[in-house]
Amino acid sequence: MTEQGTTHVIEVTINGQLYSRTVEARQLLVHFLRDTLDLTGTHIGCDTGSCGACSIILNGKLVKSCMMLAPQADGAVIETVEGLAQNGELNPLQESFSRNHGLQCGYCTPGMLMAGTYLLRENSNPTEEEVRRGIKGNICRCTGYVNIVQSIMDVAGGHGPEQAEGMVGEEQR
Amino acid sequence: MLLKSVNYVRPESVSEALGILSSNEGAAPLAGGQSLTNVLKHRVASVDLLVDISALSELRTITRMTDGSIEVGACATYDEIDHSPDVRAGHDILAREASHIEDQQIRNRGTIGGNCCLSDPTNNLPPLLVALDATMNIRAAAGSREVAAEDFFKGYFLTALEPGELLVSITIPPIPVGAGAGYVSLSVAADSKTIVRAAARVRVNGVIEEARVVLARVASVPIRHYAMEEALRGVAPTTESVRAAAELIGSDVEPIADGHGSSEYRREMARVVARRAVLAAIEEGGRK
Numbered sequence: 001m002t003e004q005g006t007t008h009v010i011e012v013t014i015n016g017q018l019y020s021r022t023v024e025a026r027q028l029l030v031h032f033l034r035d036t037l038d039l040t041g042t043h044i045g046c047d048t049g050s051c052g053a054c055s056i057i058l059n060g061k062l063v064k065s066c067m068m069l070a071p072q073a074d075g076a077v078i079e080t081v082e083g084l085a086q087n088g089e090l091n092p093l094q095e096s097f098s099r100n101h102g103l104q105c106g107y108c109t110p111g112m113l114m115a116g117t118y119l120l121r122e123n124s125n126p127t128e129e130e131v132r133r134g135i136k137g138n139i140c141r142c143t144g145y146v147n148i149v150q151s152i153m154d155v156a157g158g159h160g161p162e163q164a165e166g167m168v169g170e171e172q173r
Numbered sequence: 174m175l176l177k178s179v180n181y182v183r184p185e186s187v188s189e190a191l192g193i194l195s196s197n198e199g200a201a202p203l204a205g206g207q208s209l210t211n212v213l214k215h216r217v218a219s220v221d222l223l224v225d226i227s228a229l230s231e232l233r234t235i236t237r238m239t240d241g242s243i244e245v246g247a248c249a250t251y252d253e254i255d256h257s258p259d260v261r262a263g264h265d266i267l268a269r270e271a272s273h274i275e276d277q278q279i280r281n282r283g284t285i286g287g288n289c290c291l292s293d294p295t296n297n298l299p300p301l302l303v304a305l306d307a308t309m310n311i312r313a314a315a316g317s318r319e320v321a322a323e324d325f326f327k328g329y330f331l332t333a334l335e336p337g338e339l340l341v342s343i344t345i346p347p348i349p350v351g352a353g354a355g356y357v358s359l360s361v362a363a364d365s366k367t368i369v370r371a372a373a374r375v376r377v378n379g380v381i382e383e384a385r386v387v388l389a390r391v392a393s394v395p396i397r398h399y400a401m402e403e404a405l406r407g408v409a410p411t412t413e414s415v416r417a418a419a420e421l422i423g424s425d426v427e428p429i430a431d432g433h434g435s436s437e438y439r440r441e442m443a444r445v446v447a448r449r450a451v452l453a454a455i456e457e458g459g460r461k
Contacts, residue, residue, distance in 0.1 A: 002183035004193075004222065025181035025223070026213075028174065047174045048211055052278060061252070061281040066174075067210045068282070071181050072203075072225060115277065136364060137276025 002074065010074035014039065015083030023070040030054040030065035032073070033080060041081040041110050045139070052138030055111040056080050062118035064137070081110035084117065092155045093117060102151030104142035111138045116152040126156055176213050180222040187312065187341060190226050195314040195337035202226050202339060204248050207283040208291050227284070232341060235259050241347030243267075244310075247286025247340045252277075254285060264305070264345055266354040266457075270297055273364045286340045289325065292332050292394065295366050299326055300389035301356055303397065304372035307345045313338045326394035352376035352383070353457030355450040359442050361433060368433045371446040375454035381405045381414075386451060391428040391443050398422055401447060410455045412448075419448040 002008060011020045014037070021036055033039045033056070042065060045053035049067040056065045057079040084091045090098065093116050103109050112135060119126060119134035126134065131152045132145075140148060181203075184190040194200050199221030203209055206227070212218050226232060232248035237259040245254065245267075254260050255272040274280055274288075274297050288298045289309070299322070307322040314337060322343075325333045334340060348354060358370035369390045376383040384405040389395045404418035428439035 002181070002225075004180055004182040006178055006180055008181065024178070026176035026179050028176070028210075047214065049207065049279070052276070055278055062278050063282050064278045067207055067278075069181065069206070069210070069223070071183070072206070072227070074183070118277065133364075134277060137278045 002071070008071040008074065010071055012073050012076055012078055014078045015080060025069060025071050027070040028066050029056075029068040029070050029073050032070035033065060033078075036070075039080055039082055043107060043110050045107065045111075050139065051108070051111070052115065052135075053108050053111040055114040055138065057114055057118055062115060079114070079117075081113050084113060093120070093152070096155045097148070097151040100147050100151040100154055102144070102148045104140070104144040104147075108138060108140045108142075112140070112148055119152065120156060124156065126153075128153060131156075174214050177216055177219075179213065179220060181225065182222065183225040183228065185229075187226075187229060187231055187339065188314075190224050190229065191312060191314045191337070191339060193222070193224050194339065197222050198336070200224050202290075204287040204290075205250060205282040205284040206287075207279050208287065208293070226339070227282075232286070237262060242344055244342050244344045245285055246342050247289075248284045249286075251280040251283050251285070251288075255280065263347055266356055267298075267301065267305075267345065270301055270356055273297070275364060285343060289322075289343070290332055290334065290340055292326050292328070292330050294329065294390050294393055294395075297358075297367075300370060300372040300387045300395035301354075302343060302345070303395045304356075304374045304385050304387040305345050305348070305354060306374070306385065307343050309333075309340055310342045310344060311338050312341045317341075323397065329393045348374065348458075349376050349383075351378050351458055351461075353454045353459070353461065355453030355455075355457065357446040357449040357453060359446055366433075369428065369439050369442045369446055371443065371450040373447070373450040373454040375405070375410070375451055375458060377410045377455055377458050380407050381410050381455075382407075384451060384454075386447055388422070388426065388443050388447060391426045391439060396426075398426075398447065400425070405451065412452060415448050415451045415455075419444045419451070422447060 043053035045051035054065040115135045201220045203223040203225045232246045234246045235257045236244045251271040251274045260268045288296045302322040309320045309325045354374045356372045359368045372387045374385045384402045386398045386401045387395050400421045401418045408414040422444045428436045430436045
């Protein structure tokens, strides 16, 4: 049993690195990532579980890190947006967001990337409707959803003829 | 956002959790936390000690019994229910509706027990569990008891649970031979807060032999509409007869008015979703 208390020592593996820290029980997981560990790629948009900017993958599951307390993550394996690029190179989904103008102001992008990553792991060949449902928990206040959906569809491989033509157009430019 | 200072404990068994809950007046169980975390942020309820039951494997099992009933652990997440072959095998409607709760992140954390124990009138699963005649299995340090889903929901954010008690699992009986289930919501947007909804389980053998019709968001808790159920008994399973029965939803139902609709609008829409849910149940029963 984790002993009862207002502070706890937790061990969390984030993007392959093990961290051990003393946390207050009341600390939200997103604040642990951003303030305690300085992993500021994960954003805070709404603080009420509505916007999904703080989405991370915890033990293989996409979750909103503002809807968990830091001690609940004790022993967890976490993936954040910082873990997507490898050796300084954007991964294919990040490349696709860049290529398809999937970012406008960029604030929602960390959450969108994690939701997209999770979605493609669960379903490597989603339909457009499945992509839209997959990012339903993520709000883009620039309302740039068309390009975000296209960014995810583009790497999914199962893109329709419209997207394929769009891709060719992009490359030609 | 800074929460009020709180104690946290992660017990290793249900017995241990029950011991802590019964000996600490300000203790509250923390399951998926998809509502409670916001409650803590807004400080609308005072909790001194959070008892984190979300990781208890004994609360997460989903078991299909030999009689065709299914027992779902209180901490099974919506996503686990959605992807459970055991749920899909005989209670597809539960998996289907779990897959339409809010969004993927919430479905990965939120639990069936939390959905019930919060007793928010907009929550998805309570009306379905009442329609399917589910039993809520409750444990306390002193012993255990069972409460019918119909008697479990007591009011806004109020259930039959007493202090120190924990909802440990929910048993849903098999859908009877010749019966089907239906569930229809009028919502603000796809997979979002409901304006009014209905759930039904209907058994047909030539004529309608039994109907359970549950309305949600027309009262503080899901309610069975007994007059409509009675009117359906013995009649042909046709659109006309179901429509006529739904017309009995009248001034006996006094829904709240809010930004999404007046009381009269909700009552009118209750007739529509009740009719559609019963027809969907008849159709599903006919396919089996």
